[in-house]
Amino acid sequence: MGFFNDNVPPLRRKRENLDIQDLEGLWRVNWRIGKLQVYSTYYTRVDQAFILWGILLLPMFITAQFFPVSWTLQAMVWSILSCFGVLAMMNWTRYWVVKRNVNWILYCWAFLMLFGVILTNLGIFAGWGGILFHICPLWLGLSALGYFCTGFAVRSRMLILTGALHVVGITILPWMLGWQFLLTGGLMAACLLLLAEFEWDHV
Numbered sequence: 001m002g003f004f005n006d007n008v009p010p011l012r013r014k015r016e017n018l019d020i021q022d023l024e025g026l027w028r029v030n031w032r033i034g035k036l037q038v039y040s041t042y043y044t045r046v047d048q049a050f051i052l053w054g055i056l057l058l059p060m061f062i063t064a065q066f067f068p069v070s071w072t073l074q075a076m077v078w079s080i081l082s083c084f085g086v087l088a089m090m091n092w093t094r095y096w097v098v099k100r101n102v103n104w105i106l107y108c109w110a111f112l113m114l115f116g117v118i119l120t121n122l123g124i125f126a127g128w129g130g131i132l133f134h135i136c137p138l139w140l141g142l143s144a145l146g147y148f149c150t151g152f153a154v155r156s157r158m159l160i161l162t163g164a165l166h167v168v169g170i171t172i173l174p175w176m177l178g179w180q181f182l183l184t185g186g187l188m189a190a191c192l193l194l195l196a197e198f199e200w201d202h203v
Contacts (some may be wrong), residue, residue, distance in 0.1 A: 003155055004069075004155050004156075004157050004201065005155065005201055007202070009201065010156075010157040010161060010201050011098065011158050011194075011198050011199070011200050011201075012085050012198060012199050013197045013198060013199065014041060014042065014198065015070075015199060016037045018042075018044075021043075022044045022046075022096070024044075024045060024095045024096075024146040024198060025044070025045040025048070025092065025095075026042055026043070026044060027042065027044075027047075027048060027178065028040075028041075028042045029041050029042065029043070034175075039085045041197070043097070043196060045093055045095065045096060045123050046092070046093050046096050047092050047094040047195075047196040047197075048196075049088065049089045049092045050192040050193065050195050050196035051193065051196045052085060052088055052089070053085055053089070053189075053192050054082075054188075054189040054192035054193045054196070056081050056082070057185050057188050057189045058185055058186075058189045058191070060074075060078050060081075060185060061181045061182065061184055061185020061186075061188075062182065062185060064181040064185075065179070065181035065182045065185070066182075071124045071132075072125070074124075074192075075120065075121050075124045075125065079117050079120075079121060082113060082114075082116075083114075083117070085113070086109075086110050086113050086114060087157065087194055089110070089151045090110060091190050092104055093106060094106060099136075100202075101135060102150075102153045102154060104153075104200070105149065105150050105153050105154075108146060108149050108150075109146050109150075112143075112145060112146050113124060113142070115142065116138060116139055116142045119131050119138060120135055120138070120139075121185070123182075126191060132139060134140070134175055134185040136180040136181060136183070137170045137173055139184060139188070140167075140169050140170045140173075140184055140187070140188070141165045141166070141167075141168045141170060142169050143163075143166050143188055144163040144166035144170075145163070146163075147159050147160065147162045147165040147166065148161030151163060153177065154202040154203050155201075155202065155203045156200055157201055158200035158201055159195075162191050162195065165172075165187070166187065166188070166191070169183065169184065169187045
């Protein structure tokens with residue numbers, strides 16, 4: 001048997017038969033119009049963490065792209081929301097990583113996100129231009145590293161592919177002058193929501 005499980009595709013529709021560790025905090029969604037079922041799915045705690053980060057990231061980068069809000073105010077608001085996101089992520093996904101004996105993933109992501117927040121704030125409050133002008137590749141790079149670590153830890157081709165997609169995003173940024181924040185936020189949020197909506201391969 002290889003390192004990855006080749007018996008399942010990297011990404012697929014969610015199964016009805018869940019692993020017992022995925023039942024913790026499960027959120028089921030059933031949208032109906034009368035007797036017609038329009039949409040039905042479920043979101044595990046990990047899915048919920050993905051959705052939360054997707055919801056947090058979009059306004060962060062859209063605000064930076066389109067609205068003349070001061071960088072100082074943005075830094076304060078987004079730092080608070082990022083810390084909230086980290087705490088929620090650690091709370092919601094702890095059971096999942098403990099059952100797979102990969103607790104370190106949680107601390108890896110928390111470190112990467114808080115490290116990114118600290119560097120971003122230094123760029124804004126301390127006037128570190130080198131960081132300020134590279135915020136987008138910074139966040140794409142940190143996210144890519146997190147996906148790579150998680151992908152190898154849980155043997156997921158999809159997560160490694162997602163990390164690679166973030167690296168591709170970094171290489172595209174120089175050709176997206178004027179739209180870097182939109183590209184970065186859109187790519188990061190789209191990947192998170194995709195991972196939340198489908199089931200990806202893992203041990």
